[in-house]
Every structure is written in C-alpha cells, then in structure tokens.
Amino acid sequence: MAYNFKTFKSRRNTGSSKWGAMVQSNPSLPTDIIPLSVADMEFEVAPEIINGIKKRLTDNAILGYERPTDDYYTAIINWMSKIHNWQIQKDWIIPTGSVVPALVTAIQAFTNFEDKILIMTPVYYPFYDVINFTHRQVVDTPLTFDGENYQINFADFEKKAANSNVKMLILCSPHNPVGRVWKKAELEKIAKICLANDVLVVSDEIHADLLMPGYTHIPYATISEEAANNSVICTAPSKTFNLAGMKAANTIIKNSYLRRLFNDQQNRRGDGGMPVNILGQLSVQLAYSKGETWYHEMLTVIDDNRQYIEKYIKENIPEIKVLPLQGTYLQWWDCSGLGFQNEVELGNFMKEKALLFLDDGYLFGDISKQFERINIACPRNVLEKAMYRLNRAVQDLRNS
Ligand SMILES: Cc1ncc(COP(=O)(O)O)c(C=O)c1O
Incomplete structure (x- = not known):
C-alpha cells in the first residue's frame, strides 16, 4: 500500500463530533476505545489534498x-x-x-x-x-x-x-x-x-x-x-x-x-x-x-474490513446477522437474535457491556429498533479490539 491506513490517531478533545459524543456519554472510558458511529473516517486525508492545501496557504496567503x-x-x-x-x-x-x-x-x-x-x-x-x-x-x-x-x-x-x-x-x-x-x-x-x-x-x-x-x-x-x-x-x-x-x-x-x-x-x-x-x-x-489512487486503496481497506467483520461475527456471534454491504462504509447489523426487549436495552448493552459506540438502529426509523450501524472506516486493529469486546460481552450475556 502506498498510503497509511493502519495508524490510528486519537481525536479525543479535538472537537470531533463523533469522539465528543462518546466521551460525553462515558467520560471514564479507557483511552483506547474508539467510536464507530458518525460517518467520518479514522484515516488521515490523502497527502495530495493536505499538501495542496499547505501549498495554497504558502504560495498565496490572501x-x-x-x-x-x-x-x-x-x-x-x-x-x-x-x-x-x-x-x-x-x-x-x-x-x-x-x-x-x-x-x-x-x-x-x-x-x-x-x-x-x-x-x-x-x-x-x-x-x-x-x-x-x-x-x-x-x-x-x-x-x-x-x-x-x-x-x-x-x-x-x-x-x-x-x-x-x-x-x-x-x-x-x-x-x-x-x-x-x-x-x-x-x-x-x-x-x-x-x-x-x-x-x-x-x-x-x-x-x-x-x-x-x-x-x-x-x-x-x-x-x-x-x-x-x-x-x-x-x-x-x-x-x-x-x-x-x-x-x-x-x-x-x-x-x-x-x-x-x-x-x-x-x-x-x-x-x-x-x-x-x-x-x-x-x-x-x-x-x-x-485523489484517485488513494481512493482505490481506501476501498480495498473498507472491503477487507467488511469481510473481516462478516466472517468474525458469523463464526463467533451468530446472534448478530451482518447484512451484505453493497455500498457506503456503514455496516448494518440485525441484532434481534440477542433477544433484547427494546432499543434502549440493546443500545445500553453495546455502550456499557461491549464498549461499542455505534449508531443505534432506532435513530433511522421505527422499523429498525433491533439494528445497529457500525462505521468500518478505521484501521483493522480498531475493529479487532471491538470484535473482541463484543464477543466477550455476548458470552457474558449468554451465561447470564
Ligand atoms: C446520506 C447522507 N447524506 C448527507 C450526509 C451529510 O452530508 P453533509 O455533511 O455534506 O451535510 C450524510 C452523512 O453521513 C449521509 O449519510
């Protein structure tokens, strides 16, 4: 890969809406927890764009x-x-x-x-x-x-x-x-x-x-x-x-x-x-x-992430059904198999037990209260840690 899609940088206290909402909902979260909600990416912008902006400001400071x-x-x-x-x-x-x-x-x-x-x-x-x-x-x-x-x-x-x-x-x-x-x-x-x-x-x-x-x-x-x-x-x-x-x-x-x-x-x-x-x-x-070269590489990263989660959940958490992602970097999960009575219980489970900050399905309409949306535009190791936490929380749920 010519570009870096592996390094993750914390955006805590930067004004990021996604990060701010997570920290507000749980100020004592461990610092390695990353929100997977609002649709922006945890990837740095292509250097061609950043360098072009820097050049504009250097060449013409008006x-x-x-x-x-x-x-x-x-x-x-x-x-x-x-x-x-x-x-x-x-x-x-x-x-x-x-x-x-x-x-x-x-x-x-x-x-x-x-x-x-x-x-x-x-x-x-x-x-x-x-x-x-x-x-x-x-x-x-x-x-x-x-x-x-x-x-x-x-x-x-x-x-x-x-x-x-x-x-x-x-x-x-x-x-x-x-x-x-x-x-x-x-x-x-x-x-x-x-x-x-x-x-x-x-x-x-x-x-x-x-x-x-x-x-x-x-x-x-x-x-x-x-x-x-x-x-x-x-x-x-x-x-x-x-x-x-x-x-x-x-x-x-x-x-x-x-x-x-x-x-x-x-x-x-x-x-x-x-x-x-x-x-x-x-x-x-x-x-x-x-940006075209960066764009094509970014798509392969998203596609790999998509496949990783599909496989992981299928093999480890059959209670969740991952819908086939055709477009966007927002994966849609049917969580009805987890057996929660309502959207509040499901949302609380994700945030409090799995430490996963997703977008709860009810936000998108009454018919999707048992769903969750996860933003997969982030480095793979972020998702690996998230899957581990989810798996552990679901195991506890099964044993409860
Ligand atoms: C379908 C759709 N439209 C619009 C937006 C936001 O667009 P903007 O930030 O340009 O207002 C989003 C952001 O997630 C989106 O998913």
Missing part, C-alpha cells in the same frame, strides 16, 4: 473572496465521467456548502409548507429533520427486509407517490444505513412512478463512490432524459475523502428551470455569492483531480 475556478469544475466533470460514466456540464454544477443544507435548499425551492415528502426508511435520520424543520410532512415508505436484505416495496411506494400532496422524493443512493446500491431496474421503476405522479426526485448520492466489489452506482440522472430533467442530484467528496469538516458539496441539476429555482433559494439565504469557503473549494478540486 484569503479573500474566491469563486471556484475552471479547474474546480473540470475536476468534478472528469471524476463523474471516469468513476460513474456520467457526463455532466459545468453550468449544471452548483457549489453548495454541504449536502444537508442542499437538501434544505431543495425542499424550500421546490415545495410549499405542509407539502408531503416521501422517504424510504430506515434512512439517514437528518432526512426526517430537514422535512420537519421546513414544516413539510414526512411520508414514509418503509423498505422491506426479507431477512437477508432490503427491497423497495413498490406497491406501497406507488400508492404513496400517487397522493397529490406528495411533491418530492428524497432518495438515498446508495442507501444509508442499509447499505444497498440501487439497481438500474429499481431506479427505472422509481423514475417511472415519480414522473407519472409529478414527484420531483432529490437524489442524495453522497456515498456514490463507496462501492464494494461487483457493485456499480448508477447516478439517478443517467436513468433517462426525463429522469435527468426531473431530478436534483446531491454530491460531495466528503465521505469518499474524509472531508466532512470542509463543508463542501456540489448539487448537480440538468434542468435549467429547476436550477434557477435552486439558485434563487440559495441566493435568498445569502449563500449564493460564495457558498463554499476557499479551502473547501480547493479540497474538492484536489480530491477529484489528485
């Missing part, structure tokens, strides 16, 4: 107003073409100060108070928040868990999309937390139903680059010309390159009318002039133009 340059747009266009076979144009790209704010902008631009917005649950919990905080209404079409994996319940989806008050679908593609990479046929069905019912598709593709072997992400806007013209695609290099703190993303909108409405909304918030700060812009450009 941090005035700056707009993205042509190189910025070219880096995005080339990445989407090379990695996703998606041909986009410069004027479709709207820099936005990260993906969740872009979802809010889209909701405000394209829907009205009390309109209904469809989401497929369990799902990344801020989807509920962005709908509730903008005073729209969540319409939930639960995914079906067949004991092995999740499927879209198209009968329910179509019934709900047909409600004339449903104006938007927020699609999570790939899907956090269940780890599905949607197939072309599934996206085509979504497109058909949404077009027939005049439902705009906002596709959150922040995890698009994070694919396990054998899986291909299909950008929603490549499904058809009609789908492209009825969609808003949220992208960012933040998950792929561990840049969440840079608050830099790009919303890609082919349809010029939708683009104008989105831009107007961003401008109304005063965010239009320079939505992403200088270092955020630069990190996007550096990631997409210089």
Whole structure:
C-alpha cells in the first residue's frame, strides 16, 4: 500500500463530533476505545489534498473572496465521467456548502409548507429533520427486509407517490444505513412512478463512490432524459475523502428551470455569492483531480474490513446477522437474535457491556429498533479490539 491506513490517531478533545459524543456519554472510558458511529473516517486525508492545501496557504496567503475556478469544475466533470460514466456540464454544477443544507435548499425551492415528502426508511435520520424543520410532512415508505436484505416495496411506494400532496422524493443512493446500491431496474421503476405522479426526485448520492466489489452506482440522472430533467442530484467528496469538516458539496441539476429555482433559494439565504469557503473549494478540486489512487486503496481497506467483520461475527456471534454491504462504509447489523426487549436495552448493552459506540438502529426509523450501524472506516486493529469486546460481552450475556 502506498498510503497509511493502519495508524490510528486519537481525536479525543479535538472537537470531533463523533469522539465528543462518546466521551460525553462515558467520560471514564479507557483511552483506547474508539467510536464507530458518525460517518467520518479514522484515516488521515490523502497527502495530495493536505499538501495542496499547505501549498495554497504558502504560495498565496490572501484569503479573500474566491469563486471556484475552471479547474474546480473540470475536476468534478472528469471524476463523474471516469468513476460513474456520467457526463455532466459545468453550468449544471452548483457549489453548495454541504449536502444537508442542499437538501434544505431543495425542499424550500421546490415545495410549499405542509407539502408531503416521501422517504424510504430506515434512512439517514437528518432526512426526517430537514422535512420537519421546513414544516413539510414526512411520508414514509418503509423498505422491506426479507431477512437477508432490503427491497423497495413498490406497491406501497406507488400508492404513496400517487397522493397529490406528495411533491418530492428524497432518495438515498446508495442507501444509508442499509447499505444497498440501487439497481438500474429499481431506479427505472422509481423514475417511472415519480414522473407519472409529478414527484420531483432529490437524489442524495453522497456515498456514490463507496462501492464494494461487483457493485456499480448508477447516478439517478443517467436513468433517462426525463429522469435527468426531473431530478436534483446531491454530491460531495466528503465521505469518499474524509472531508466532512470542509463543508463542501456540489448539487448537480440538468434542468435549467429547476436550477434557477435552486439558485434563487440559495441566493435568498445569502449563500449564493460564495457558498463554499476557499479551502473547501480547493479540497474538492484536489480530491477529484489528485485523489484517485488513494481512493482505490481506501476501498480495498473498507472491503477487507467488511469481510473481516462478516466472517468474525458469523463464526463467533451468530446472534448478530451482518447484512451484505453493497455500498457506503456503514455496516448494518440485525441484532434481534440477542433477544433484547427494546432499543434502549440493546443500545445500553453495546455502550456499557461491549464498549461499542455505534449508531443505534432506532435513530433511522421505527422499523429498525433491533439494528445497529457500525462505521468500518478505521484501521483493522480498531475493529479487532471491538470484535473482541463484543464477543466477550455476548458470552457474558449468554451465561447470564
Ligand atoms: C446520506 C447522507 N447524506 C448527507 C450526509 C451529510 O452530508 P453533509 O455533511 O455534506 O451535510 C450524510 C452523512 O453521513 C449521509 O449519510
């Protein structure tokens, strides 16, 4: 490996949200316990990005107003073409100060108070928040868990999309937390139903680059010309390159009318002039133009981690079922076999007995209270220690 994915550095007392939440919940934890929750990585950012940022600050120590340059747009266009076979144009790209704010902008631009917005649950919990905080209404079409994996319940989806008050679908593609990479046929069905019912598709593709072997992400806007013209695609290099703190993303909108409405909304918030700060812009450009080798190595590390946990749990803790991870670095565990009465007991067991700081399934929806989400973007030895603690805690549970 050309890059270091083995060394772990503590982020205690650095302001890290993930670490801070863990320490707050148990201040007396041993210092070698690492949180495996919030979706950022315990890997240092690629040296190509860090060195590029250092060089910018050394060569030009003026941090005035700056707009993205042509190189910025070219880096995005080339990445989407090379990695996703998606041909986009410069004027479709709207820099936005990260993906969740872009979802809010889209909701405000394209829907009205009390309109209904469809989401497929369990799902990344801020989807509920962005709908509730903008005073729209969540319409939930639960995914079906067949004991092995999740499927879209198209009968329910179509019934709900047909409600004339449903104006938007927020699609999570790939899907956090269940780890599905949607197939072309599934996206085509979504497109058909949404077009027939005049439902705009906002596709959150922040995890698009994070694919396990054998899986291909299909950008929603490549499904058809009609789908492209009825969609808003949220992208960012933040998950792929561990840049969440840079608050830099790009919303890609082919349809010029939708683009104008989105831009107007961003401008109304005063965010239009320079939505992403200088270092955020630069990190996007550096990631997409210089990060590809790091990216491919990082994916092999995630895939190895995925396989390690799948095997370990299958052999040692059959009470937990690890769902097949197709995309994202967030593995989804069905913990119903542990036999806890409710989500509080399960969450407490993980935190207090196994010293595992995961994201409890109930956060993502009522139907996933017996699940846990684990972030596997960390050095292997962190996971080995975590598995050891979990195994020991489950043995105690069996003996209790
Ligand atoms: C599906 C999804 N969308 C958005 C985000 C957060 O995006 P941002 O930090 O760019 O607001 C996450 C983070 O985990 C995510 O999983």
